[in-house]
Each structure stands twice: as C-alpha cells, then as structure tokens.
Amino acid sequence: MKGFGARQSARAFWRKGYAATSLKDLERELGMHPGSIYAAFGNKAKLYCRAMDRYVEWVSKARDHAEADAYGILDGLANLIERAHPISNEEVPLPACFLVKKTLEIGADHAEIQSRLAELLETNDRLFEAKFQAAIDSGELTSNQTAGELSAQLHAALAGLCFHALRTPDREFGRKMARKLANQIRNAGQGDRLYEGVFG
Numbered sequence: 001m002k003g004f005g006a007r008q009s010a011r012a013f014w015r016k017g018y019a020a021t022s023l024k025d026l027e028r029e030l031g032m033h034p035g036s037i038y039a040a041f042g043n044k045a046k047l048y049c050r051a052m053d054r055y056v057e058w059v060s061k062a063r064d065h066a067e068a069d070a071y072g073i074l075d076g077l078a079n080l081i082e083r084a085h086p087i088s089n090e091e092v093p094l095p096a097c098f099l100v101k102k103t104l105e106i107g108a109d110h111a112e113i114q115s116r117l118a119e120l121l122e123t124n125d126r127l128f129e130a131k132f133q134a135a136i137d138s139g140e141l142t143s144n145q146t147a148g149e150l151s152a153q154l155h156a157a158l159a160g161l162c163f164h165a166l167r168t169p170d171r172e173f174g175r176k177m178a179r180k181l182a183n184q185i186r187n188a189g190q191g192d193r194l195y196e197g198v199f200g
Contacts, residue, residue, distance in 0.1 A: 003016075007051075007054045008029045008030050008056050009029055009030060009047050009048075009050070009051045010024050010051035010052075010054045010098065011025055011029060011093050012026060012029040013048055013051050013098075013099065014051075014092070014093045014094055014098045015093040016096060017101065017102075017105050018044075018047070018048055018102065018105065018113065019105070024042075025036070026044075026047070035187065045110035045112050046112065048110075049112060049113060049115055049116045050118060051098075052098065052099065052102070052113075052117065053116075053120075054121055055098040055099070056099075056120055056123075056124075056137070059084065059085075062083070062084030062089075063080050063084050064078075065083070065084070066079035066080045066082075066083045066084045067079060067080065072140055072189060072191045073131055073134050073135040073136075073138065073140055073141075074135055074140060074141060074185050074186055074188060075186055076131070076188075077128075077131055077154075077182075077185050078183065078184070078185045078186045081158070081178050081181055081182040081185070082178060082179055082182045085158065085178060086098070086162075087158070087161050087162060087165055087174045087175065087177075087178045088174075088175050088178045088179075089130050094165070094166065095162075095165040095174050095175075096162035096163075096165045096166050097158065097162050099117060099120055099121055099124070100158070100159050100163075101162065101166065102117055102163040103117070103121070103159075104163065104166070120128050125151055125152070125155065126155055128150075128151035128155065129147045129148050129151040130147070130152075131151075132147035132150040132151055132154075133147035134198070135189070140189050141188055141189055143188075153187035154185075158180055158181075161174055161177050161178060161181070164177075
C-alpha cells in the first residue's frame with residue numbers, strides 16, 4: 001500500500017507542487033481518508049519524500065531500459081534524454097523533472113524534504129559524472145573538461161529545458177530541444193564539442 005500511495009501521490013505533487021497539493025488532492029489520488037494517509041505515511045512531508053523516492057526509482061528503471069540497447073556510454077546517456085527523461089515523455093504529468101520542479105518552487109519547506117532533495121540531486125550528479133568519467137577512461141570521449149564539469153553542464157542544460165517546459169504548453173518544442181541535446185552527446189564521441197548551440 002505504501003508503495004502504491006507514494007506512486008500515486010507523486011503524480012499529484014508533480015503536477016501541483018508541495019504547497020499547492022491539498023489533503024483533498026491526496027485523498028482523491030490515493031483513495032484514502034485523511035486518517036489512513038497519516039497512519040500510513042506520518043505526515044505530508046514524509047509522503048512527499050516517499051514520492052520523490054518513487055520518482056527516482058521510476059527514472060532509474062527507465063534509464064536501464066534506455067541504456068539496454070545503447071552501443072556505448074554516450075549513446076546510453078543520449079537514449080536516456082530522448083526516451084526516459086520527462087521532457088521527452090508524453091505519459092508523465094509534466095514535461096519536467098520532478099526534482100528540478102521542486103528546486104524551482106518558492107517558499108520554505110520542511111527540513112526533511114530539503115535534506116532528501118539534496119541527497120537525491122547529489123546522487124544524480126554523481127551518476128552523470130560517473131558516466132562521463134567512464135566514457136573518458138574508455139577513450140569514447142576526449143574532453144579538456146573534467147567529468148564533473150560535463151555533468152554539471154548536462155544538468156544545467158536539462159534544467160533549462162525543464163524550466164522552459166513549465167512556462168509553455170508546447171511539449172513538442174521541448175522534445176525537439178531534448179533530441180538536439182541527445183545528438184550532441186552522441187556526436188561528442190566523434191570529436192564534436194558538447195553543449196554548443198543547444199538552444200540555437
């Protein structure tokens with residue numbers, strides 16, 4: 001039940017944000033009475049943390065599928081952006097990363113949420129950094145930048161696309177930019193420089 005509840009609440013929180021998601025919204029999404037929600041999850045902040053965890057699990061599974069038929073490390077990263085990232089997925093509540101959206105929300109939150117969010121973002125940073133480092137070590141990618149710098153730039157590019165997607169109903173534009181970014185990552189293995197003209 002807790003796994004199902006976290007998954008369903010993630011959709012509500014993803015659409016409306018933490019502050020704007022009411023107890024009534026959660027009741028409708030989970031099909032549970034307030035007392036049952038609190039008994040199962042403790043409070044709204046704890047439920048939100050579980051929802052973020054479920055989102056990360058979903059992205060992890062989608063990443064595994066996207067990388068399964070990749071012909072290299074960079075192609076796996078590109079597949080992730082083209083197939084698994086919310087900016088490219090029509091079935092998600094919003095074409096923007098749940099964690100990025102949370103970072104952009106205004107207002108002070110429960111310390112537990114901020115701590116868990118920071119942990120998840122740090123894990124994501126390290127994952128991208130490890131992918132770039134593996135590509136450099138294997139000779140697939142030659143760069144005068146460190147893996148950490150490449151990871152930070154990729155996150156910045158994706159966050160920019162998410163920010164734009166939250167401001168416009170035109171999902172196709174976001175998908176087009178995501179494809180362009182994915183192709184730049186693939187072509188970097190052929191000597192092209194990364195992130196030039198992503199928004200050009």
